[in-house]
Structure formats: structure tokens, C-alpha cells
Amino acid sequence: MKVVVGITGASGVVYSKKLIEELYKKVDLNIIISEAAKDIIKEELNIDYNYFKKFGSLYDNKDFFSPLASGSNKFDAYIVIPCSMKTLSAIANGYSSSLIVRVADIALKERRKLILVPREMPFNSIHLENMLKLSNLGAIIMPPCPAFYHKPKDIEDIINFVVGRILDLLGIKNNLYRRWRC
Numbered sequence: 001m002k003v004v005v006g007i008t009g010a011s012g013v014v015y016s017k018k019l020i021e022e023l024y025k026k027v028d029l030n031i032i033i034s035e036a037a038k039d040i041i042k043e044e045l046n047i048d049y050n051y052f053k054k055f056g057s058l059y060d061n062k063d064f065f066s067p068l069a070s071g072s073n074k075f076d077a078y079i080v081i082p083c084s085m086k087t088l089s090a091i092a093n094g095y096s097s098s099l100i101v102r103v104a105d106i107a108l109k110e111r112r113k114l115i116l117v118p119r120e121m122p123f124n125s126i127h128l129e130n131m132l133k134l135s136n137l138g139a140i141i142m143p144p145c146p147a148f149y150h151k152p153k154d155i156e157d158i159i160n161f162v163v164g165r166i167l168d169l170l171g172i173k174n175n176l177y178r179r180w181r182c
């Protein structure tokens, strides 16, 4: 399975890190990191974005010559995690001025699996309208809302719940969280 992960400059890059670590060696992994995300990776995780190089092919967000930039190059799923409101808006409006947005445009036009993990609070009507538009186009809108029925003990449990639910959507078996009544 070929999977693309886009990381944008919203809070919550810890979710991207966990997802990428889980996908490593299970899929053909391709990663795009926006300029804003590079700063937030440093700020929130205290690591350099180059850390992600060892998990797959890392592409520059301006690299429209990358194989990912063409619909002729197949991938099975694309996850933008976390997805900033700027990138959400660009995707909803087909404004493909970065590789992250271009790949989402391809996912939509080619009817491939597109999972967006938007991070903002509260949402304004522009954000909500963009999400509704994309949901109607077939994207899966998956804000990283924690659940508490699995009785999380720490932050890691909360992260694992969100990432486990994304892996479920990709059809990748995992035991990252305790399922209801299991």
C-alpha cells in the first residue's frame, strides 16, 4: 500500500509523528512537510523535521516535480495531519500552490482516500463550510477529538486513540487503543 502523509503548521504534530512511526515498514511511506510545520515540529516536539527522513521519502512542499505531483502516479491514501485552516481552505478551493494541497487535489479528482485531521478551536463558519464542502466531495474529516470511553491514563493514550482510528480507516490492524466493550 502506498500512503502519503502531509504535515502542516497546526498544533498537534505529535499525531503526525506517531502515525508515521506506526506506518513505517507497513506501507510505502511518502511525507511532505510545510514550512510552518517545520517550525512547529521544532517548537512542540523539540526535534528537527529531518527526523522524518528515515521513515520514508520526504518531499519539499514546493517540489511540483516530485512523483506525487501527478495523478498518473498512484497512491492508496493521503492523510493531512494536522491540517491547518489555511491548508484546509486551499484544498476546499482547489488552490494548489503547494505540494500538500496539490496531492489533496489529486486525491479528490482521482477519487482516492483523503483523510484530513483539522486542528483549530473553536471553528468559525469558514472552517465549517470548508469541511462540509470537502466531506461532500468524499474527504474524511477527522478532527483529533479525544474520547474517554477507553479511559485514557496519559497523553500517549489520547494520541494512540486518534492514530489508531486513522489506521482503522486505512485498514491497518492495530491495538493502539481499547475498543468499546472489547
Ligand SMILES: Cc1cc2nc3c(=O)[nH]c(=O)nc-3n(C[C@H](O)[C@H](O)[C@H](O)COP(=O)(O)O)c2cc1C
Pocket (backbone or CB within 6 Å): 007, 008, 009, 010, 011, 034, 035, 036, 037, 040, 043, 083, 084, 085, 086, 087, 119, 120
Ligand atoms: C505554534 C503555532 C501553532 C499554530 N497552530 C495552529 C492550529 O492549530 N491551527 C491552524 O489552523 N493554524 C495554526 N497555526 C497557524 C499556521 O501555522 C499558519 O496559518 C500557517 O500559515 C499554516 O501554513 P501551512 O498550512 O502551509 O502549514 C499555528 C502557528 C503557530 C506558530
